[in-house]
Amino acid sequence: MSLHLFDTARREVVEFVPLVPGEVSIYCCGATVQSAPHLGHVRKEVNFDVLRRWLEVSGYQVTMLTNVTDIDDKILAKAEAAGRPWWAHAFLFEAAFHDAFRALGVRPPTYEPRATGHVPEMIELMATLIERGHAYAAEDESGDVYFDVRSWPSYGELSGMKIDDMSPAEDADPRGKRDPRDFALWKGVKPGEPASASWDTPWGRGRPGWHLECSAxxxxxxxxxxxIHGGGIDLRFPHHENEIAQSKAAGRPFANYWLHNAWVTMAGEKMSKSLGNTADVLAAVAAHGGRAVRLYLAGPHYRSAIELSDASLAEAAAQLARIDGFLSRVKALRPATATAELPAEFVAAMNDDLGTPTALATVFNTVKQGNIALDAGNPDAAVAAYAQVLAMLDVFGLNPDAPEWAHETGASSDLTPVVDGLVQALLDQRTQARARKDWAAADAIRDQLADLGLKVTDTPDGPRWSIEK
Known part of the structure; x- marks a missing residue:
């Protein structure tokens, strides 16, 4: 079955056909490293990590780029307020983003270019646009270079808006513009800015505009x-709209498909630093575990907004505990080394615009069937279910045995024999109580385990326990 994706530019679900058979190239707009990441930032990283994993499972060789915007107005302002050089400030928070990605099991991209390392490519692109009549240097000798939106009749094709219906950004600098909606390709140096934050160009000294960086x-x-070009839905306009215009105006076809993930919201509003309604990634990981936070972000459909609350994160942790409880039961029974093909329902869901809710339901159904097999004394069926569950967890990036989770599962795995021993000691006491017909004591032990979130199932081979939340 072929993969179908909702293409934002076409505004419909279409069949994905790569430009080169067997290979897929993806560019994702990455972090602007002005401050620490919140869960709204990293949803894109998790969603596109799942896409990448699914493409690889489907047999494609994937090249994935995610950029770093390490120079812009906010970085300069926040660095000055913090009393550190802008480049040190950017590097500090670039590391914070990487820490967050690792904590959520996001694999590094094939390459991660920084904006400051690609000024020559930006100058070349600007020169092409000026030569073709689609860009101009401001006549006030400020060093600004702008894209002329009215020179490009297709401007607005991604968002579906008309130029005359657009308003200039509230924080846009109008100096030197022919039209207030023209966007900056290059920003001339301003008084008081650090000398290290600008570069020489034929049009004056300055630094890149945000949109130019990604195209270059x-x-x-x-x-x-x-x-594929990907990013959050908030980037569709103006950032991605401007990328399309400047790239196509320079004679570059650019991206063939556009994918956008929806927001993480709090109290119904987009999570953003400016609104103050953010949630620190590492704090959420410390409270609920990295795999649980990843499940919270990856489980809903990528185009659906998800509401953040302690309850929603706790629910994800409980869902993960159900899965891990089954995996632990099988491992306690016998070493589980079987491999398996993905269930047909899972494959169909993922090929239908990355239908993760249905795919995740298939995971839970397989866990349920595996537990039923264990309770019925059918270990072969349970091991087969175990293998399928792990294969599906690999796609979600949630396999507890995968290398990216060694930092999280290492400590808990050291405690597994201790936990198993303590629970088994209580089960032995319960078995002895039942043997002497002390039903009150047996029930008390069962209730005590239930209060801890453990389910006890009596089988012909003795009592079995699992996490049940």
Whole structure:
């Protein structure tokens, strides 16, 4: 079955056909490293990590780029307020983003270019646009270079808006513009800015505009045309709209498919630093575990907004405990080394625009069937279910045995024999109480385990326990 994705540009679900058979190239807009990441930032990283894993499971070789915007107005302002050089400030929070990605099991991209390392490519792109009549240097000798939106009749094709219906950004600097909606390709140096935060160009000294960076970096590494461009839905306009315009106006076909994930919201509003309604990634991981936070972000459909609350994170942790409880039961019974093909229902769901809710339901159904097999004394069926569950967890990036979770499962795995021993000691006491017909004592032990979230099932081979939440 072929993969179908909702393409934002076409505004419909379409069949995905890569430009090069067997290979997929993806460019994702990455972090602007002004401050620490919140859960709204990293949802994109998790969603596109799942996409990448699914493409690889489907037999594609994936090249994935995620950029770092390490120079912009906010970085300069926040660095000055913090009393540190802008480049040190950017590097500090770039590391914070990487820590967050690792904590959520997000694999590093194939390459991660920084904006400051690609100024020559940006200058080349600007020169092409000026030569073609789609960009101009401001006549006030400020060093600003702008894209002329009215020179490009297709401007607005991604968002579906018309130029005359657009308003300029509230924080846009109008100096030197022919039209207030023209966007900056290059920003001339301003008084008081650090000398290290600007570069020489034929039009004056300055630094790159945000939109220019991505087109230049994508073109350098993925070529004039590539398969998928991704990012959060808030980037559709103006950022991605501007990327399309400047790239196509320069003669580059650019991305063939556009994918956008929805927001993480709090009290119904988009999570953002400016609104103050953010949640620190590492704090959430410390409270609930990295795999649980990843499940919370990956489980809902990527185009659906998800509401953040302690209850929703706790629910994800409980769901993961149900899965891990089954895995632990099988491992306690016998070493589980079987491999398995993915269930047909799971494959169909993932091929239908990454239908993770249905795919996750297949995981839970397989866990249920595996537990039933264990309770019925059918270990072969349980091991087969175990193998299928692990194969599906690999796609979600949630396999507890995968290398990316060694930092999280290492400590808990050291405690597994201790936990098993303590629970088994209580079960032995319960068995002895039942043997002497002390039903009150047996029931008390069962209730005590239930209060801890453990379910006891009596089988012909003796009592079995599992986490049941």
């Amino acid at each position: 970096m994508a073109g350098k590494y993925l070529g004039d045309a590539f398969d």
